[in-house]
Amino acid sequence: MSRGVTIGQAAAFVGVTIKTIRHYHRLGLIDEPRRDGSDYRRYGSDDLLRLVRVRTLAAAGVPLAEIGPLLDAGGEQFTTAVADVEQRLNERIKNLTAQREMLRRLADADGVLLTDRARAFLDRLPDLGVTANDVAFIREGLVLTRALIPEGFDDYLARVDRALDDTQFVELNKRCLQAAAWEPDDPRIEKLATAMADYFLANPASLDILTSLQARNGDDDARYELIKHHRKDQAPAWVRLTDLVEKRLRSAGVALVVPAKGVAK
Amino acid sequence: MSRGVTIGQAAAFVGVTIKTIRHYHRLGLIDEPRRDGSDYRRYGSDDLLRLVRVRTLAAAGVPLAEIGPLLDAGGEQFTTAVADVEQRLNERIKNLTAQREMLRRLADADGVLLTDRARAFLDRLPDLGVTANDVAFIREGLVLTRALIPEGFDDYLARVDRALDDTQFVELNKRCLQAAAWEPDDPRIEKLATAMADYFLANPASLDILTSLQARNGDDDARYELIKHHRKDQAPAWVRLTDLVEKRLRSAGVALVVPAKGVAK
DNA sequence: TTGCTCCTCACGTCACGTGAGGTGGC
DNA sequence: TTGCTCCTCACGTCACGTGAGGTGGC
Numbered sequence: 037m038s039r040g041v042t043i044g045q046a047a048a049f050v051g052v053t054i055k056t057i058r059h060y061h062r063l064g065l066i067d068e069p070r071r072d073g074s075d076y077r078r079y080g081s082d083d084l085l086r087l088v089r090v091r092t093l094a095a096a097g098v099p100l101a102e103i104g105p106l107l108d109a110g111g112e113q114f115t116t117a118v119a120d121v122e123q124r125l126n127e128r129i130k131n132l133t134a135q136r137e138m139l140r141r142l143a144d145a146d147g148v149l150l151t152d153r154a155r156a157f158l159d160r161l162p163d164l165g166v167t168a169n170d171v172a173f174i175r176e177g178l179v180l181t182r183a184l185i186p187e188g189f190d191d192y193l194a195r196v197d198r199a200l201d202d203t204q205f206v207e208l209n210k211r212c213l214q215a216a217a218w219e220p221d222d223p224r225i226e227k228l229a230t231a232m233a234d235y236f237l238a239n240p241a242s243l244d245i246l247t248s249l250q251a252r253n254g255d256d257d258a259r260y261e262l263i264k265h266h267r268k269d270q271a272p273a274w275v276r277l278t279d280l281v282e283k284r285l286r287s288a289g290v291a292l293v294v295p296a297k298g299v300a301k
Numbered sequence: 302m303s304r305g306v307t308i309g310q311a312a313a314f315v316g317v318t319i320k321t322i323r324h325y326h327r328l329g330l331i332d333e334p335r336r337d338g339s340d341y342r343r344y345g346s347d348d349l350l351r352l353v354r355v356r357t358l359a360a361a362g363v364p365l366a367e368i369g370p371l372l373d374a375g376g377e378q379f380t381t382a383v384a385d386v387e388q389r390l391n392e393r394i395k396n397l398t399a400q401r402e403m404l405r406r407l408a409d410a411d412g413v414l415l416t417d418r419a420r421a422f423l424d425r426l427p428d429l430g431v432t433a434n435d436v437a438f439i440r441e442g443l444v445l446t447r448a449l450i451p452e453g454f455d456d457y458l459a460r461v462d463r464a465l466d467d468t469q470f471v472e473l474n475k476r477c478l479q480a481a482a483w484e485p486d487d488p489r490i491e492k493l494a495t496a497m498a499d500y501f502l503a504n505p506a507s508l509d510i511l512t513s514l515q516a517r518n519g520d521d522d523a524r525y526e527l528i529k530h531h532r533k534d535q536a537p538a539w540v541r542l543t544d545l546v547e548k549r550l551r552s553a554g555v556a557l558v559v560p561a562k563g564v565a566k
Numbered sequence: 567t568t569g570c571t572c573c574t575c576a577c578g579t580c581a582c583g584t585g586a587g588g589t590g591g592c
Numbered sequence: 593t594t595g596c597t598c599c600t601c602a603c604g605t606c607a608c609g610t611g612a613g614g615t616g617g618c
Contacts, residue, residue, distance in 0.1 A: 039530070041523050044571065049449055049524060054572085059608055074616055076572055081531040085441055088448040092413050097400035100607065122404050129397045135362035136390050142383055148357050176350060183353040184314055258306050259314060265304075266346040309597065319598085324582055339590055341598055365581065573615070582605090589599070 040069065040078030049084065050091050057087065065090050065104055097125050149179045153190070157197050164206050170213040177266050184259040185249055192248040199242055208232055216271035225273060229280035236281075237288055246285075246292065305334065305343030314349065315356050322352065330355050330369055362390050414444045418455070422462050429471050435478040442531050449524040450514055457513040464507055473497055481536035490538060494545035501546075502553055511550075511557065 047054045060066045069083045079087075086107075093103045098121050106117050141148045150158075158178070161171050182189045199205045208231060215228055236243050249260055268275045286292055312319045325331045334348045344352070351372075358368045363386050371382050406413045415423075423443070426436045447454045464470045473496060480493055501508050514525055533540045547557055 041527065042572075045523055049527075053609085055609060056607085058574095063607095074572075076616090081445060081527045081533070084449070084527055085445050085531070088414070088444060092403070093407070094607090095400065096403035096407055096413065097397070098404075118404055118407055122401060125397060125401050125404065129394060129401065132362070132390060132394045132397065135360065136387060136394065138357070138361035139363075139383055139387050139390065142358070142361055148361065149354070179353060180346060180350050184349070258310055262306065262314075262346045262349055266350070268346070307598075318583085320583060321581085323600095328581095339598070341590090359581090568618100570618090571616085573613105575612090576610105577612105578610070579608090580606090584602100584604070586601090586603105587599105590597085592594100592596090 040080045040083075043077045043079070046079040046084060046087060050087050052091060060087070060090060060100075063100055065100060097121060150175070150182060151190070151193075153197075154178050154182070154193055157193060157200075160197075160200060164200065165210060166213065170210075173213070173216075173267065177263065180266055181249065181263050184263060188249050192245065195242075195245045195248060199245060202239075202242075205235065205239075205242065208235055212274075212277060215277055216274040218273045220272040220276050222273060225277050226280065229277055229284060232277075232281045233284035233288065236285060236290075243285075243290060246282075250292070305345045305348075308342045308344070311344040311349060311352060315352050317356060325352075325355060325365075328365055330365060362386060415440070415447060416455070416458075418462070419443050419447070419458055422458060422465075425462075425465060429465065430475060431478065435475075438478070438481075442528065445531055446514065446528050449527060453514050457510065460507075460510045460513055464510060467504075467507075469500065470504075470507065473500055477539075477542060480542055481539040483538045485537040485541050487538065490542050491545060494542055494549060497542075497546045498549035498553065501550060501555075508550075508555060511547075515557070 041049070043054050043057055047057055057066070061068055066083065066086055069077050069079045072078050089107055090103055093106060094100060098106065098118075102117065102121070106114060109117065138148050158171055158175055161174065162168070166174075178193070181192065185192075208228075211228055212232065215222070215225055218225060236246070249263065250257075264278055265275060282292055306314070308319050308322055312322055322331070326333055331348065331351055334342050334344045337343050354372055355368055358371060359365060363371065363383075367382065367386070371379060374382065403413050423436055423440055426439065427433070431439075443458070446457065450457075473493075476493055477497065480487070480490055483490060501511070514528065515522075529543055530540060551557055
């Protein structure tokens with residue numbers, strides 16, 4: 037009496053779920069078939085053929101909204117539409133492949149956040165007597181620096197790396213790292229700032245370390261301030277120290293960028 | 302006075318939209334920063350560092366829901382979690398690549414819906430005098446057949462293809478295709494059905510064409526009926542013709558499957 | 567009665583995007 | 593006043609999936 041198959045059979049035949057077929061009905065992708073006495077949908081061969089075609093396009097990545105017009109369109113439109121879908125598919129594949137590449141580099145620590153050279157730089161520090169905590173602190177600074185000023189990062193890193201060959205520079209900076217734990221009004225900070233500034237003045241080439249990160253465009257000073265104030269809450273003494281060093285250098289005639297109005301201080 | 306950068310600056314610095322940052326706030330991925338006098342969010346270096354890390358993981362394809370726990374977790378958990386994400390990424394890439402493969406075959410007509418051999422079979426028909434309309438009709442039948450009975454399809458196709466070498470078989474079938482346009486009660490249909498059945502009985506090997514699609518499991522008769530009744534509305538004479546042929550074969554003692562109760566007839 | 571299939575809402579998923587309607591400082 | 597950035601809801605996208613609550617035939 038009742039011709040045609042039920043929605044469950046139709047779904048099983050073409051390899052989709054019942055919900056999928058009902059979804060296609062709601063979208064108007066497939067006409068509603070006739071119903072039997074129990075109000076069950078009954079699918080005939082034409083319905084199945086339509087379903088197979090819709091499914092094939094959907095499985096090939098054609099957005100559902102485009103399948104209806106596509107099936108009604110002729111050969112030419114079909115070909116260009118398919119080429120268009122392929123473009124978008126290629127885009128997505130490219131994006132996913134890039135993500136996978138990032139993931140692989142994430143697997144070894146900071147592989148994405150830092151460059152190879154930055155990690156080599158950080159690897160030098162323990163041998164120079166820098167504590168693990170301080171290395172972590174510096175690492176964070178480098179991550180932030182690279183994210184905010186990618187154009188200046190390689191240059192900056194190379195200069196700092198070169199400066200590590202100078203024992204005096206290393207010792208001064210180790211003192212600065214210790215100073216981060218001091219009270220902000222510790223009197224030793226002023227002395228240390230003076231010593232640091234004196235070093236820069238006595239080694240003018242090393243001043244490039246400071247200037248390599250400075251303003252290039254309107255937003256750059258905001259970026260620079262963010263880097264300078266990195267971890268200011270945990271180490272207020274550090275902020276005071278760097279401010280003092282900059283102040284002394286300026287009064288000695290070194291041209292440093294003025295903090296932007298309203299952003300810092 | 303007001304330290305930190307605005308949401309617009311923060312977004313520009315790390316290369317996302319403002320909406321994305323607000324979205325991360327809603328999900329609790331990033332803490333809300335303090336507000337300034339205008340109720341604007343002000344981001345400090347810590348906030349930026351967090352944002353950079355979240356963004357890096359998100360850009361690497363880590364689901365947002367997993368990024369929070371991941372950043373708080375230690376090295377071991379991190380490594381296994383990343384490996385897990387990579388698994389899922391590979392899955393998606395595989396799927397998309399398969400879709401692209403389907404699309405490429407879709408570009409030349411019916412490349413996905415039919416096999417190479419099926420298209421070669423269809424290509425033979427015009428030379429044998431089958432009209433373009435009838436070829437399209439047969440094509441649909443093959444698509445439906447392959448979708449519903451993929452295991453039997455190759456076998457079936459090979460048998461029909463072989464039968465095309467017999468001129469008598471070809472001529473009989475061309476008559477059947479013409480008959481599809483007749484009135485269902487056309488007296489010529491009975492004659493044609495008899496001729497068709499006689500051919501099968503005289504060439505028992507060709508009977509495999511019919512049986513190769515018949516029942517293997519519970520649902521198969523429903524599938525077979527769908528194929529048999531393909532386009533029944535447009536060509537009721539066709540249905541009557543095939544029914545008559547089957548009837549005559551049965552009364553001649555050929556074992557054909559009985560139509561399932563409730564599904565056909 | 568139990569189990570199975572079917573039915574129709576209505577809401578959830580994922581990572582944001584898109585308005586709508588409004589404020590604050592130049 | 594105009595233009596720009598910011599604010600908070602609330603709903604939309606995409607291809608379905610997940611219940612909730614109910615029916616019909618064995």
